[in-house]
Amino acid sequence: MKLRETSSVELKADITDSFLKTVSAFNFEELASGRQDLHFHYLEQELKRELGISELNGDILRTLNLYNAETKFNRAARLLADENGLVLIDLAKFGDSIDVIQARLRLENMSILEAYAEATAFFRKFYCYEEIAGIKRERREKVPELSFREALANALVHRAWDVDAPINVAMYADRIEITSLGGLPAGLTADDYLNRQISALSNPILANVFFRLGYIEQFGTGIRRINQSYRNSITKPDYSVGTEAITVILPLFTASVDDLSPEEEKVYAFIQRKTSANRSEIESACALSRAKTLRVLNTLINKGIIKRSGDSRKTHYLLR
Known part of the structure; x- marks a missing residue:
């Protein structure tokens, strides 16, 4: 089947798991997708909303570096595709202890853009509420939504997608912990990640799509924006940066x-x-x-x- 406007093409040779493990995270998203029967209805919807396109066609897919004549659809395209067969994010809301799970949401087999939206909606159920102030109904946030969205977008864009495990979002009464596997990109130190506006992208194709859609403001500013959202709080975010995983800890906003x-x-x-x-x-x-x-x-x-x-x-x- 030829590439069509919202396209799918026939399966090309798959990449074996053993070979994938030898490929760097930077190159991973450029490899040919093991599945080529991909559809992009959610991506198309978001591009229409943010960029005003009339429809998602082959030229746009090529411009976004999701498709080329040699590899056809790549791994980044699969992550953005509907019904992609991938496990993406696992969210759990705990009670007084980790033995008490009040709610659970496992996001899989969908575009990472849809998973991002579903995870944000799940967050709002537990950390956002409305309060009557005089005659007005005002929205309150126990944890700044901006910080959650930035931390989750960072996890999706920077994680090592060749590791077969979801991003974990653990929600507690006093904090949220977002853990993504893969550690820092090559050449980036923990100090660079936390204290400097340096952008060493693990997945530049995905990052470009997130940027174009307005999910991230600009490359290399995620941590700074998270910290700024807590500038008027006596509680502050914390970060655990290891060689195998990165965890962002978002405490409840404490104004005084x-x-x-x-x-x-x-x-x-x-x-x-x-x-x-x-x-x-x-x-x-x-x-x-x-x-x-x-x-x-x-x-x-x-x-x-x-x-x-x-x-x-x-x-x-x-x-x-």
Whole structure:
């Protein structure tokens, strides 16, 4: 079958799993897709909405680097295609412990663009609400939606798609953790990723589509935008950057100490005055038991308000 306006073409030779493991993440999305019977209704819908195209045709697919005469549809195209047979995102909303799962959503066999929208809708069910203020109904966010969308878009665009595992989104009462596999792109350090506006894209074809559709503002600014969304919060995002995975931790937005318990407020105020303090100093100054002090410190750490530094007897606590 020839390439048509919303096209599908006949299957070309597949790529074996053993060979895929030897290919870098950067080249992965350029490889020929093992499936060529691909359709792009959701992508077409989004391109119509954002760019005003009349229909998705072969020229646009080539412009987006999703199709060429040699490989036909590539791996990036499959990720963007409808009914692609891929497991993309696994979301779980936990109760008081990880043994209590209040809701679960596994997003698979759909365009990653649709999965992005479905995951955002799931987020809104638990972290956004409306409040009556006078005669107006105002929207509130427990976690900034901008930060969630940026973190999820980053995970989709930067993850290693040759790893057969979904992006995990764990939702707790006090935070959200978004984990994607693959670690940092080659040549990019944790400091580059967290503190500098450097764009080393693992999947440039996907990143370009996300950029054109307005899902990301510009390359290399995701972490900065996440941090900015917490600029008026005493809780701050945290990041775990490893060689095999990256986790973004988004705490509940805490606008003031009024949102803290009396014990949390007392410990927070003491650390704020001291800049840095160890457990025994905090325990004595706040008149708390050792067990209570440790519980409060761990709660403030989980909320993203303070962080632990050092180990053993040299452990101390300071604000993020």
